[in-house]
Amino acid sequence: MQPLAERMRPRQLDDYVGQKHLVGEGSVLRRMIDSGRLSSFILWGPPGTGKTTLAQIVASHLDVPFHTLSAVTAGVKDVRDVIELARNNRMFNTNGSPVLFIDEIHRFNKAQQDSLLGAVERGDITLIGATTENPSFEVIRPLLSRMQVYVLNSLDKEDLQQLLERAIANDVYLKRRKIELKETTSLMRFSGGDARKLLNILELVVESEGDGDSVIITDEMVNLRLQQNPLAYDKDGEMHYDIISAFIKSIRGSDPDGALYWLARMIEGGEDPAFIARRLVISASEDIGLANPNALLLANAAFDAVMKLGWPEGRIPLAEATVYLATSPKSNSAYMGINSALELVRSTGNLPVPLHLRNAPTKLMKDLGYSEGYKYAHSYEGNFVEQQFLPDGIVGTRFWSPQKNASEDKLRERMELIWKRKY
Numbered sequence: 001m002q003p004l005a006e007r008m009r010p011r012q013l014d015d016y017v018g019q020k021h022l023v024g025e026g027s028v029l030r031r032m033i034d035s036g037r038l039s040s041f042i043l044w045g046p047p048g049t050g051k052t053t054l055a056q057i058v059a060s061h062l063d064v065p066f067h068t069l070s071a072v073t074a075g076v077k078d079v080r081d082v083i084e085l086a087r088n089n090r091m092f093n094t095n096g097s098p099v100l101f102i103d104e105i106h107r108f109n110k111a112q113q114d115s116l117l118g119a120v121e122r123g124d125i126t127l128i129g130a131t132t133e134n135p136s137f138e139v140i141r142p143l144l145s146r147m148q149v150y151v152l153n154s155l156d157k158e159d160l161q162q163l164l165e166r167a168i169a170n171d172v173y174l175k176r177r178k179i180e181l182k183e184t185t186s187l188m189r190f191s192g193g194d195a196r197k198l199l200n201i202l203e204l205v206v207e208s209e210g211d212g213d214s215v216i217i218t219d220e221m222v223n224l225r226l227q228q229n230p231l232a233y234d235k236d237g238e239m240h241y242d243i244i245s246a247f248i249k250s251i252r253g254s255d256p257d258g259a260l261y262w263l264a265r266m267i268e269g270g271e272d273p274a275f276i277a278r279r280l281v282i283s284a285s286e287d288i289g290l291a292n293p294n295a296l297l298l299a300n301a302a303f304d305a306v307m308k309l310g311w312p313e314g315r316i317p318l319a320e321a322t323v324y325l326a327t328s329p330k331s332n333s334a335y336m337g338i339n340s341a342l343e344l345v346r347s348t349g350n351l352p353v354p355l356h357l358r359n360a361p362t363k364l365m366k367d368l369g370y371s372e373g374y375k376y377a378h379s380y381e382g383n384f385v386e387q388q389f390l391p392d393g394i395v396g397t398r399f400w401s402p403q404k405n406a407s408e409d410k411l412r413e414r415m416e417l418i419w420k421r422k423y
Contacts, residue, residue: 008163018049022054038064087125104132
């Protein structure tokens, strides 16, 4: 028997749930289908959002041959064989180019993707790819330039509720039983916006109740059957970068609650604790910086503690550092300063070190004036004496601009006092 998710796969556009921005009235794919002119495109979205189903519906609406390849198992020869078959089919079909659907197209290597270029360019096939990964990273640029990218979103609660009710009312097996959706919070939570996962859970819960005619679905029942919810988290994929980005931006934005949430998402998803700790050290330098120099010390201490403790105790110093950094005053003056200096170095090249700043370990160097005129700061009152420290060509250039916070206000005051100029 086919799984419930497969049995409930829509066959026409009116039965398709979700993605109204793509298939609703007046939307881009709806107009494409209605016009009968289909161009190659990539469907990018999380699992269970209807990528494969949408590709099949599009092809059936246009009444053109539909060929499928899985990037997991297909090689270059398989691609060429299907393209040749599609080219032959096109000779006997007047409705348009055959559709080649490639599931998980991001798994194709460069050679496999290259083998598609000519057929797409000539119009031998209309290529539809499906991917859960960002196409801009995983699809070669020449192929991407020949295709549109359409983004599918995780299904919302209303979409998921509609799928549940439709399955209970229409599935050939479920409609034989009296199924009541008394509570759906756990079903929604465990599915995570994934239609396939939702229907698989529904089927599991119903089957676990035996052969009785009546099934009342509650949150407690669903929790009991599933025990735990393995969160969607791809440590090598886009979600990895999206969540760490949200984490760092929450710290930078001084929101400890947001930062703790994204930290928890990474911990539950199995992220490498060393990766999280490294990012905290970077944030302490880049985002807190001189506004609170202790932040870097605490971030480093948290890194060291995590390496000693491991999981699960390591979550505690990570949380401590996260909250401390999020609630600290912020400054990126050091970060901006070094970037400004690097930009000038790259544009001006190797400017000579002023003679008085050079080292003079030999007599020849002393005779040439190396170190001559250098003033040893500790020999002067306040351990400071004014002298030139930049190369001649860029004297007076400023890289560091103190920002408005208590710590840097003190630094600014000292610099203005000893240098007798505004900072």
